[in-house]
Amino acid sequence: MFMKLIRILFRNIRDAFKSIIRNFSLSLASISCITITLLVVAISMTLSVNVNNMMKNIEDDVTIVAWLDKDITLERAIEIEDEIRALPNIQEGKEAVILDDKESIRQEWMKASDTYKDIMKNWDLREDNPLKDAYQVKVVDIEKLDETSDQIAAIDGVFLVQDMEEMVDRLIGVFDVITKITYVIVIALILVTAFLISNTIKITIFSRKREIDIMRLVGASNSNIRIPFVFEGLFLGILGSVIPILVTVYGYTALYGQLDHGRLFGSFITLVKPNSFVYIASLILLLIGVVVGMFGSWRAVRKHLKI
Amino acid sequence: MELIRMRHVHKVYKNGVTAIHDLDLAIEKGEFVFIIGATGCGKSSLIKMLYREERPTSGQILVGGIDVAKIKNRKIYKVRRKLGVVFQDFKLLPKLTVYENVAFALEIFGLPKDEVYNKVVKVLELVGLKNKAKQYPTHLSGGEQQRVAIARAIVNGPKILICDEPTGNLDEVTSMEIMSVLEAINKLGTTVIMVTHDTDIVNKLKKRVIVLDSGRILKEYAEGEYVHEAN
Numbered sequence: 180m181f182m183k184l185i186r187i188l189f190r191n192i193r194d195a196f197k198s199i200i201r202n203f204s205l206s207l208a209s210i211s212c213i214t215i216t217l218l219v220v221a222i223s224m225t226l227s228v229n230v231n232n233m234m235k236n237i238e239d240d241v242t243i244v245a246w247l248d249k250d251i252t253l254e255r256a257i258e259i260e261d262e263i264r265a266l267p268n269i270q271e272g273k274e275a276v277i278l279d280d281k282e283s284i285r286q287e288w289m290k291a292s293d294t295y296k297d298i299m300k301n302w303d304l305r306e307d308n309p310l311k312d313a314y315q316v317k318v319v320d321i322e323k324l325d326e327t328s329d330q331i332a333a334i335d336g337v338f339l340v341q342d343m344e345e346m347v348d349r350l351i352g353v354f355d356v357i358t359k360i361t362y363v364i365v366i367a368l369i370l371v372t373a374f375l376i377s378n379t380i381k382i383t384i385f386s387r388k389r390e391i392d393i394m395r396l397v398g399a400s401n402s403n404i405r406i407p408f409v410f411e412g413l414f415l416g417i418l419g420s421v422i423p424i425l426v427t428v429y430g431y432t433a434l435y436g437q438l439d440h441g442r443l444f445g446s447f448i449t450l451v452k453p454n455s456f457v458y459i460a461s462l463i464l465l466l467i468g469v470v471v472g473m474f475g476s477w478r479a480v481r482k483h484l485k486i
Numbered sequence: 487m488e489l490i491r492m493r494h495v496h497k498v499y500k501n502g503v504t505a506i507h508d509l510d511l512a513i514e515k516g517e518f519v520f521i522i523g524a525t526g527c528g529k530s531s532l533i534k535m536l537y538r539e540e541r542p543t544s545g546q547i548l549v550g551g552i553d554v555a556k557i558k559n560r561k562i563y564k565v566r567r568k569l570g571v572v573f574q575d576f577k578l579l580p581k582l583t584v585y586e587n588v589a590f591a592l593e594i595f596g597l598p599k600d601e602v603y604n605k606v607v608k609v610l611e612l613v614g615l616k617n618k619a620k621q622y623p624t625h626l627s628g629g630e631q632q633r634v635a636i637a638r639a640i641v642n643g644p645k646i647l648i649c650d651e652p653t654g655n656l657d658e659v660t661s662m663e664i665m666s667v668l669e670a671i672n673k674l675g676t677t678v679i680m681v682t683h684d685t686d687i688v689n690k691l692k693k694r695v696i697v698l699d700s701g702r703i704l705k706e707y708a709e710g711e712y713v714h715e716a717n
Contacts, residue, residue: 187596
């Protein structure tokens with residue numbers, strides 16, 4: 180019994196290959212259909228993964244800078260941290276609220292250039308230092324950036340709050356539009372190509388109606404008839420996903436290299452690293468190809484079976 | 487032993503045409519039966535019901551113990567495995583060789599390769615085409631193609647062979663060759679039911695004959711009784 184199943188399995192695989200070769204032009208049509216769909220899927224996947232990644236990067240990087248009063252004492256300045264942390268929409272963790280006190284700012288500037296060093300070297304005492312202490316604050320939800328800024332500004336001892344709201348708003352707006360447009364285009368294209376694939380396989384199988392009729396005639400059950408076609412669909416799916424996978428793996432890696440480690444706009448907006456991304460994407464493409472191929476065949480044969 | 491039993495079979499097509507009207511028929515194991523009649527007399531409908539291409543509107547049809555009228559569509563293969571069918575237009579797959587066309591009917595069931603080979607070679611020998619196993623159907627004459635179709639129909643060792651105008655496309659000499667192949671198969675124990683309008687063949691073979699007219703059995707002749715009266 181087991182041997183018989185193995186034999187039937189191998190015969191089906193062999194027949195699937197044979198009929199792909201025998202019906203080459205129609206197989207090619209099906210394969211091209213799957214290839215086109217998967218290329219579209221690959222591009223959309225790359226776009227949306229990167230857009231999402233960029234949005235996440237930006238959200239992580241957005242900070243509110245709260246300048247403190249010029250004459251504030253260091254003790255009061257440190258107290259303010261707790262007050263900021265007590266506000267809603269502030270990220271957790273040590274990095275989320277950082278105090279740049281004027282002494283450390285001075286040290287940094289002095290390191291940066293000799294001119295500054297000359298000017299600032301006499302500001303040893305806190306009272307002499309004309310700079311201001313500042314907090315860098317990271318928020319959870321960028322949409323509420325404005326609200327949080329106001330709340331920080333209301334804290335006693337906070338002199339001025341700056342956020343990058345306008346720039347962030349604009350960027351997020353642009354990305355939002357890009358994401359929506361890609362989704363619409365991709366969904367439309369996938370629907371169109373899915374329809375094409377199903378039709379192509381239908382034509383392929385219609386051309387083999389005779390074969391199916393004869394199979395039925397000599398006593399093949401419905402599953403006897405269907406399984407070879409489903410295997411064929413599986414191989415068509417695998418063959419159809421070859422080009423999209425190659426394009427994804429090599430194309431994306433090349434693009435990433437071309438852009439100097441994926442730096443699209445400076446180091447602020449970067450592409451997702453290709454390593455794991457391209458392999459996961461390839462796996463998804465292969466899976467979609469196989470499922471589409473098998474399902475397409477399964478459905479197309481169904482029409483010719485008496486059920 | 488009765489292999490085929492039809493009781494009160496009616497067949498009315500959806501367009502209202504009555505093809506078979508209250509037909510009773512019994513066919514014994516090992517018989518060779520001709521079904522003849524004018525075009526539209528219902529002979530095709532009759533045998534189509536035997537291999538369950540059509541379902542009777544009412545009545546009972548037993549083929550090798552299976553009630554064909556009641557069987558579900560997805561179980562049709564159970565009937566088909568009990569019988570072989572041969573058609574006027576051969577129904578061969580042009581892209582498969584003679585050997586593959588015949589082996590096709592066995593491979594579906596997952597038979598081991600050497601068993602398939604042995605059986606196919608044996609039937610090809612029986613129909614006299616052993617030396618053409620590697621050729622494609624398009625390179626064969628009509629008679630040879632029909633012999634391939636017969637080989638495919640009997641390779642599973644069915645108890646019944648149904649032939650729908652198997653000589654309809656063939657000349658007289660070739661037709662007689664086909665008939666001698668069918669007779670040889672019949673002698674090996676297979677029941678043969680053949681629909682034809684070629685009365686010369688019926689005359690020469692002197693088998694049991696059933697004459698249909700307007701969906702009813704007009705006349706029945708036992709073996710050797712039938713003599714066609716020329717108009």
